[in-house]
Amino acid sequence: MKRRTKTLATLLLLTAASAFTLQHQAPEAAAVAQRRTQTRQRRRAPQRTAAPRVDYTKFSHRTAEHRRGSCSSCHESPTANWARAREGASAFPDVTDYPGHSSCLGCHRQQFFSGARPAICTVCHTVVSPRNGNRFPFQNPDEPYALSPKMQRRPDPDFTNEFPHDRHQDVMARATPPRGDPEGAALFVRASFARQQKPAARPVDSCSICHATYQPLGDSKDGYALKPPGELPTNELRIEAYWLKKGTLKSTPTSHASCFNCHWQDGGERPLASDCAGCHKLKPPPARPAPSPTPSDTDAAHPSVKAVADPEVLALFRQRRVARYRHEVSAHEGVGCTACHVAITSSGGLNANTMYVPIQTCSSSKCHGSPRSPNNIILREMEQRKKPDGAGYECAMCHVVYGRLPTPKSHSGLFPSAAK
Amino acid sequence: MMPDRHEANAVAGAALALCCLLLAAADARSQSAAGACKVNTPQGVKPDAASGQTTAVRIAVVGPGGKPVERKRFYLLERSAKETAFAGMPPAPRREEFLQGASAELRSWLARHDCDTLYCPEYEADYASAVKTVPEFRKAYEDGLRKYKSERLALEWLTVNFPLKNVRTEFYTRRKTWLEEAARRAGRVSSVMTDEKGVAFFTGIRPGAYYVSNLAPLEGGLVWDCAVTALPPIPKQLHSVTVEMSAPK
Numbered sequence: 001m002k003r004r005t006k007t008l009a010t011l012l013l014l015t016a017a018s019a020f021t022l023q024h025q026a027p028e029a030a031a032v033a034q035r036r037t038q039t040r041q042r043r044r045a046p047q048r049t050a051a052p053r054v055d056y057t058k059f060s061h062r063t064a065e066h067r068r069g070s071c072s073s074c075h076e077s078p079t080a081n082w083a084r085a086r087e088g089a090s091a092f093p094d095v096t097d098y099p100g101h102s103s104c105l106g107c108h109r110q111q112f113f114s115g116a117r118p119a120i121c122t123v124c125h126t127v128v129s130p131r132n133g134n135r136f137p138f139q140n141p142d143e144p145y146a147l148s149p150k151m152q153r154r155p156d157p158d159f160t161n162e163f164p165h166d167r168h169q170d171v172m173a174r175a176t177p178p179r180g181d182p183e184g185a186a187l188f189v190r191a192s193f194a195r196q197q198k199p200a201a202r203p204v205d206s207c208s209i210c211h212a213t214y215q216p217l218g219d220s221k222d223g224y225a226l227k228p229p230g231e232l233p234t235n236e237l238r239i240e241a242y243w244l245k246k247g248t249l250k251s252t253p254t255s256h257a258s259c260f261n262c263h264w265q266d267g268g269e270r271p272l273a274s275d276c277a278g279c280h281k282l283k284p285p286p287a288r289p290a291p292s293p294t295p296s297d298t299d300a301a302h303p304s305v306k307a308v309a310d311p312e313v314l315a316l317f318r319q320r321r322v323a324r325y326r327h328e329v330s331a332h333e334g335v336g337c338t339a340c341h342v343a344i345t346s347s348g349g350l351n352a353n354t355m356y357v358p359i360q361t362c363s364s365s366k367c368h369g370s371p372r373s374p375n376n377i378i379l380r381e382m383e384q385r386k387k388p389d390g391a392g393y394e395c396a397m398c399h400v401v402y403g404r405l406p407t408p409k410s411h412s413g414l415f416p417s418a419a420k
Numbered sequence: 421m422m423p424d425r426h427e428a429n430a431v432a433g434a435a436l437a438l439c440c441l442l443l444a445a446a447d448a449r450s451q452s453a454a455g456a457c458k459v460n461t462p463q464g465v466k467p468d469a470a471s472g473q474t475t476a477v478r479i480a481v482v483g484p485g486g487k488p489v490e491r492k493r494f495y496l497l498e499r500s501a502k503e504t505a506f507a508g509m510p511p512a513p514r515r516e517e518f519l520q521g522a523s524a525e526l527r528s529w530l531a532r533h534d535c536d537t538l539y540c541p542e543y544e545a546d547y548a549s550a551v552k553t554v555p556e557f558r559k560a561y562e563d564g565l566r567k568y569k570s571e572r573l574a575l576e577w578l579t580v581n582f583p584l585k586n587v588r589t590e591f592y593t594r595r596k597t598w599l600e601e602a603a604r605r606a607g608r609v610s611s612v613m614t615d616e617k618g619v620a621f622f623t624g625i626r627p628g629a630y631y632v633s634n635l636a637p638l639e640g641g642l643v644w645d646c647a648v649t650a651l652p653p654i655p656k657q658l659h660s661v662t663v664e665m666s667a668p669k
Contacts, residue, residue, distance in 0.1 A: 092573060169613050173536040174491045175515060209541045261577045262539060268580040342621040345613040360658035413655045
């Protein structure tokens with residue numbers, strides 16, 4: 001009996017010991033198994049994340065597959081809706097609509113039919129629903145597009161526009177040399193008792209053919225682009241505090257209207273309207289964050305700048321180095337554009353450098369060049385800063401942001417004799 | 421015998437006249453009047469190419485009658501155009517060589533309108549009357565009307581449907597090619613177009629010796645080849661030198 005009891009006790013102890021051992025070994029084994037799985041998962045994981053995740057809510061012309069075909073493989077010229085895209089007399093044959101579904105389906109059939117609300121539909125459609133065909137405005141004409149949420153979502157376009165200024169100026173070159181009035185030729189003078197209308201001023205150069213004054217002064221008495229909140233304070237030289245005035249800015253043609261009348265595809269000049277890439281050049285993808293742009297003289301946050309509704313005009317205004325300069329002042333208009341924008345006719349492309357106006361175009365003029373001239377505001381403002389209490393003076397006749405900075409050498413060296 | 425001698429004399433006379441005519445034509449083709457140049461250099465400023473600073477040259481061009489030469493391209497060159505560009509080059513293309521097939525009405529209309537191509541925007545104001553009087557414009561208008569179903573577009577896009585491509589841009593294209601080759605031979609530095617006052621600036625150039633030329637003679641044959649020394653910049657002024665170019669007196 002004792003022997004049976006001993007054997008039973010031994011067996012029980014062994015069972016308990018093995019159960020205890022197993023109980024303690026199990027988590028380790030499970031952990032090892034988990035680690036193995038994790039290792040396998042980790043080994044596999046890089047393969048999964050390596051595949052680029054495509055955001056089908058955004059369309060890019062830069063995608064290699066999209067660049068493979070010609071523009072006309074997707075875009076029709078003109079689109080069927082051109083007559084409705086612009087109102088009445090401003091309508092002309094143009095590319096004013098998205099390409100059809102068929103230009104996408106060849107490659108994106110899977111994305112078109114994935115889930116109840118396929119992400120790819122949001123590239124064009126405002127609501128993803130088979131019952132709702134509403135779309136965001138197409139990028140052309142640009143006025144409705146500029147106000148659309150799609151523009152807010154992707155304000156940076158894929159393309160830059162290439163416009164060779166010099167070539168277009170050459171096309172408009174005069175053919176014959178100027179001739180004096182032929183001797184003895186009869187001169188007809190219009191005679192009338194009625195008051196004659198003042199003849200339109202002859203433009204000094206060909207720039208005004210395309211570039212008009214944005215928000216011209218017209219009949220406005222004070223000339224402010226927006227009504228200021230009250231009377232504006234003046235500084236020591238009686239220069240009014242900054243508030244954007246009409247006649248300051250110039251517009252730039254942005255529509256195909258100024259291109260297609262010569263470059264239309266059925267007989268016009270090359271590049272033809274159907275050859276989009278002739279003018280629209282794909283921008284390279286941003287390799288790294290763009291360097292912060294050089295601060296301009298324009299205070300884009302100024303309340304009066306809200307008056308500039310045109311995004312193209314605003315973009316050019318934001319690059320200005322002389323924010324307060326007004327084009328529409330009679331003395332400035334009479335000078336002509338290329339008398340100040342001196343590098344434009346020598347250049348094919350336009351950029352901040354070719355648009356640059358050297359200060360010498362002002363300082364060598366009759367108005368702002370003579371040290372004794374009351375209009376020599378460059379000199380008067382520099383002299384104001386030299387006064388005992390003038391250290392904090394902000395140059396305000398031409399500048400907004402730059403006026404707070406120290407006088408640069410380009411300015412201080414202009415009137416050496418007057419400075420002595 | 422007499423009739424034969426008369427006949428021979430007549431033939432010889434005709435041949436001589438023809439030769440004279442051909443020579444005169446060739447001479448007229450190659451003849452170009454040299455424009456007068458006057459360089460206004462400020463006193464006491466010496467060229468200093470080593471300074472590294474860039475400078476500018478202003479040109480002011482007047483033609484016969486003292487009127488400004490407007491909207492004409494001028495070149496800043498390293499070498500004299502007469503000595504380099506014109507040697508061995510065919511004469512510059514002239515507009516009348518590109519009027520084959522043009523009606524008398526079109527020739528007359530072009531003569532009244534002062535532009536190298538059909539694309540001068542000042543022309544647009546005259547399109548409405550041109551489609552009534554000039555056969556080529558009328559055809560372009562009718563083609564446009566048929567295509568666009570709009571009188572406004574047919575008129576605004578008149579040049580797209582203009583039937584004579586040689587008249588439209590061939591002269592401009594050929595002359596542009598000729599000018600580029602001539603400028604290359606003379607060592608092109610820069611080019612500018614004069615404004616309606618006949619004024620333009622060559623900017624961002626190094627001080628040194630240059631030539632200024634229009635290369636292709638104006639319609640009357642006037643061509644300038646002016647030597648100029650670009651001086652270092654003068655602080656207050658944009659340009660250090662002015663080249664006044666005029667017609668010979």
